[in-house]
Amino acid sequence: MSFMQVEDLKVHYPIRGGFFNTVVDHVYAVDGVTMEFDRGKTYGLVGESGSGKSTTGKAIIGLEKITSGRILYEGEDVTNARRKRDSAYNRDIQMIFQDSHSSMNPRKRVLDILAEPIRNFLKLSPQEERKRINELLAIVGMSEDVLLKYPHEFSGGQKQRLGIARAVACNPKMIIADEPVSALDLSVQAQVLNFMKDIQEQYGISYLFISHDLGVVRHMCDHISIMYKGRFVETGKREDIYTNPQHIYTNRLLSAIPDIEPETRIERKLERQQVEAAYRQEQHKYYDKDGKVYPLKSISDSHRVAMSEDEKERV
Numbered sequence: 001m002s003f004m005q006v007e008d009l010k011v012h013y014p015i016r017g018g019f020f021n022t023v024v025d026h027v028y029a030v031d032g033v034t035m036e037f038d039r040g041k042t043y044g045l046v047g048e049s050g051s052g053k054s055t056t057g058k059a060i061i062g063l064e065k066i067t068s069g070r071i072l073y074e075g076e077d078v079t080n081a082r083r084k085r086d087s088a089y090n091r092d093i094q095m096i097f098q099d100s101h102s103s104m105n106p107r108k109r110v111l112d113i114l115a116e117p118i119r120n121f122l123k124l125s126p127q128e129e130r131k132r133i134n135e136l137l138a139i140v141g142m143s144e145d146v147l148l149k150y151p152h153e154f155s156g157g158q159k160q161r162l163g164i165a166r167a168v169a170c171n172p173k174m175i176i177a178d179e180p181v182s183a184l185d186l187s188v189q190a191q192v193l194n195f196m197k198d199i200q201e202q203y204g205i206s207y208l209f210i211s212h213d214l215g216v217v218r219h220m221c222d223h224i225s226i227m228y229k230g231r232f233v234e235t236g237k238r239e240d241i242y243t244n245p246q247h248i249y250t251n252r253l254l255s256a257i258p259d260i261e262p263e264t265r266i267e268r269k270l271e272r273q274q275v276e277a278a279y280r281q282e283q284h285k286y287y288d289k290d291g292k293v294y295p296l297k298s299i300s301d302s303h304r305v306a307m308s309e310d311e312k313e314r315v
């Protein structure tokens with residue numbers, strides 16, 4: 001039984017223009033996303049830049065206003081509560097970002113950065129608070145020596161560890177990880193990812209793992225949703241997505257994974273070219289989740305699915 005459901009989530013940004021600065025159109029950043037989450041599992045959200053992944057994550061956690069849709073957490077509608085600072089939802093659902101540096105106040109020491117969520121949600125005594133901070137440092141493999149340092153004194157991988165320590169401070173049920181390792185060197189990426197997996201095993205945390213990198217997602221995720229122009233074009237278990245992709249866009253993403261096997265490189269290049277050619281023919285079309293086809297008005301009009309009835313008639 002899933003502990004959290006996202007139902008038909010939409011985030012549309014108004015585009016203003018003209019002499020009176022009126023709303024002339026919308027960016028359909030997220031346009032009808034539905035998901036559900038089980039305990040201790042990792043859900044991947046994959047798609048190219050601008051497909052709406054980060055907006056989905058931020059809308060779920062309450063950093064973006066939702067145009068329509070619902071979020072249910074442990075049976076309760078938290079769509080509005082998620083914007084209240086001290087709600088249980090805000091304690092239980094945390095987020096880590098690609099750029100952990102800018103998500104930390106550069107003028108605060110590690111001690112205060114880690115204490116902040118504890119002060120907001122757990123209301124411990126000063127001794128208990130300090131004990132919890134030391135526990136958090138131990139969880140992410142750091143010593144107490146770092147407590148009086150500032151964020152700029154750490155490497156990218158260390159900062160991401162601190163970001164994770166802050167996220168797990170109040171025993172969250174889910175962490176939304178938005179490109180958590182994209183800014184790190186490959187060797188550090190592997191360390192942080194494995195370390196995220198260890199924490200998951202220890203504390204039963206679920207992840208919503210946002211990435212454009214299908215290689216990383218394969219390593220991390222149990223379920224994967226492929227996002228394209230604000231919607232999911234395909235959702236499935238990891239094995240199904242990688243071995244039997246149904247949507248041409250998924251195929252295109254998969255064929256773009258860099259090939260490390262020299263023997264299959266040429267074969268893969270030809271395959272990639274075929275998929276690219278097919279994709280070029282397909283990119284004026286939009287497939288909804290039931291496989292129904294709609295024409296896209298133009299490529300630049302990328303978030304709009306043709307809406308008018310007579311256009312739908314013509315398809």
Ligand SMILES: Nc1ncnc2c1ncn2[C@@H]1O[C@H](COP(=O)(O)OP(=O)(O)OP(=O)(O)O)[C@@H](O)[C@H]1O
Pocket residue numbers: 013027028029047048049050051052053054055056212
């Ligand atoms: N505040 C905003 N106002 C208007 N449009 C926005 C705003 N934030 C995001 N968008 C647009 O919404 C779309 C989805 O953006 P989003 O950042 O969610 O994509 P993404 O898949 O996470 O891409 P990336 O991997 O590059 O971060 C993009 O077209 C983006 O330009």
